[in-house]
Amino acid sequence: MSMDQIILGNIFTLDRKVEAICVKDGIIKYVGSKRVAHKLIDENTEILDFGDNFIYPGFMEGHAHGLPAGNIMGFSIDLMDGKTLEDYVEITRKYVEEHPGRKFYVGNNWLFDNQKPTASMLDEISRDIPIALTTQDGHSIWLNTAAMEHFGIDEKLLETYSTNEVHVDEEGKLTGYLSEEPAIAINSKIVKSDEELRESLLIWQEYAFSQGITAAFDAHVAYFGYPSIKAYADLSKAGKLKLRSYAVRTVKDTDDVLKLAELASEFNNEYFKITGIKIFIDGVVEAHTAWLLDEYCDQPGYFGVKSFDDYDKLVEFTKLANEHNMNVHCHTVGDGAVKFALDALSEAQIATGNMDQRNAFAHLQIVTPEDIKRMAEYNIIPVVPPLWTPKEESQYKLELAYLGSDRAENCYPIKSFIDEGAKITFHSDYPVSSILSIPQSIYAAVKRKHTFSPCESRNLKESIGVMDALKAITINTAYQFGQEDRLGSLEIGKVANMVVYDTDFLNDDIEKIPDAKLISTIVDGEVVYKNI
Structure with missing residues (x-):
């Protein structure tokens, strides 16, 4: 059996470095030396030789709004x-x-x-x-x-x-x-035509590929109502959706959860999967709406907005999602929101006995040390935003005014989650973040700042190493999606999703990483983006 593609370069599988990968029908069939790989190909095999460039598992986005x-x-x-x-x-x-x-x-x-x-x-x-x-x-x-x-x-x-x-x-x-x-x-009430929604998704897919993203999480798939879900389904059915997309929808009642389970049963396929439900627990600091345990400095007696504070209902939703093989993805910015959601989800997980539901909390600007520990204990995935960690002038002024210097300085833990044993994943929340950049995200995770706008480092004790950053955008995100047996590393039997850069993220100077150039994005063994 000859191979469809042979991919050559400085390949980092996530566990080791190799010279070659062979692909058949979009699946990796061999990982190892060029000498052996060349014995598996014939004149019909496409040779993708990236020379001295560096090849990594396809990068993945843990929480965005692609549509x-x-x-x-x-x-x-x-x-x-x-x-x-x-x-x-x-x-x-x-x-x-x-x-x-x-x-x-x-x-x-x-x-x-x-x-x-x-x-x-x-x-x-x-x-x-x-x-x-x-x-x-x-x-x-x-x-x-x-x-x-x-x-x-x-x-x-x-x-x-x-x-x-x-x-x-x-x-x-x-x-x-x-x-x-x-x-x-x-x-969700702004009406968009089906054609506009499909075109919007194709624009997003093209952009994601151009940034080295091969799979992405849609953090509110029904942003423009249920037609948004249909747009995903239509494109995947037509074979036009190649960006593997995993999605949740915000729910308010039991009927919403059941409707979503029904839609998942109808539409889920290789390239589009509804994986769970989303709950907005609170708002955001800059809008004065994050739910805090301690009052806002500028408004004594005010603790923010509790966007969802029905404890019994959140326990019920978590149990119901579990019954339908779905997870719960919570928007949690303030420490009050984190504690509330964690109390409810931990009770539900104890009741179901399922500690592998792949429940996740996104954003996590302010989290108490005790709740960082509890999230790891209950296997709740921290979806963290490296790009938000710096002291950006306009944002940081609001944080100082609302939170005070101590809370503002200690925002956005990352290392503490890893130290407790949690599997962190990264998110940009694009287009909430002004850019979608893997190199900048890696750099920010290490340096707690970025290079695309003036800023200073913040909370450097939460800095992590490049290897932990790479895991956060590969195998850990695959775990978040429930796809770690198929995505996230370059192994025999896994999907042939890869990205090619001109930079050795693990060995080059950290200051080179923000300027890393994407050479190609490969999905199912085929080049879907080429930086000409």
Whole structure:
């Protein structure tokens, strides 16, 4: 039996270095020397010789939002270049003028300013056509009056939500600025055509491959409602989805969990799998909505927003997910959110006896030492963001004001999880992070800073080594996905997913890593991206 491909180069399988890999039908059939590999091929075998470059197992993203990312790239107003509310208004105005005739305008990637956004600012662009601008972290949205009317946003929301979620002016009138659940719910109501959703996914896939990502986690697969799931299913059925995609959906009640299990049974396949449910336990520090154990420094007696605090329901959801072979993925930023979620999930896991449910907590900005230890004990996967660890000027100012210097300095533990025996994975939360970069993530995990914007290192005692970083984006992420027997390392019988760089991550100087150049991305033995 001849091989489809032979791949040559400086290959790091994760356990050892070899010269060659042979592939048949997308599966690795041999790992070892060139001498033996050449005996397994014939004139029909494709030779992929990468010379002195370095080959690694395909890298994987532990928590991102690929569909919105692709939609932003192809169909949305990108506010990334702005710095003030006035900038965002001007960028939006220019986009509307250049794209006349639309019935709805959406934008993304604005950051917090010292001012508070108001509908009237966007009404200067259009009072009649809805405009909705989402923050870079996805936790807040800014609407003009037409969008507020379109979504039925009125004072009745204040019967359910606080003014930290539904913001008001000095007279108590709604400003058009929403955070957390009411903001997130609006995005799922913005109607996208099936064609636009599919195209957005293909844009995301192409971008992911260009960044060395061969598999990714969609942290809220129904971001634009259930049609988002159909878009994944349609592309995978048509053979166009090659980025292995693992997904969760935010749920609120038992019916949501059962519906998701039903969809998983219907749609799961090799390239798209619904793996579990997601729970937003709290918000984010910069929006003043992370759930803390100790009060906010600037607002005595305030501990943040408890986006989900029904303990019994979380226990029930975890047990129900287990019954349907699914896991629970929790958004946990503050230490209050981590403790609450950990209490509930540990009770459920004890009840089911399943300590291998692959439950995970993402973000983990503030975690007590006791809960770091407990997460490892209960085998709950820490999905951590190396790119968020530095002291970035605008963000760190808010953290100092809200958290105080001690909490702000000690954010984002990583090494402590490893020391307790946990399997950490990395995430960018892209497009919440402004970039998706494996080299920068590795560098940030080691140096607790990055090189693409001015910043200082933070909490260096949580620095880890390059090998631990590589495991976090390969075999550990495969474990998170329940795919460690098929992905995450280069072994016989595993899927032939690889990435090729010009850099030896393990032996080159750490300062070279941020500039590492991706040469190729290989999926199922075939080159899906080539840096020409």
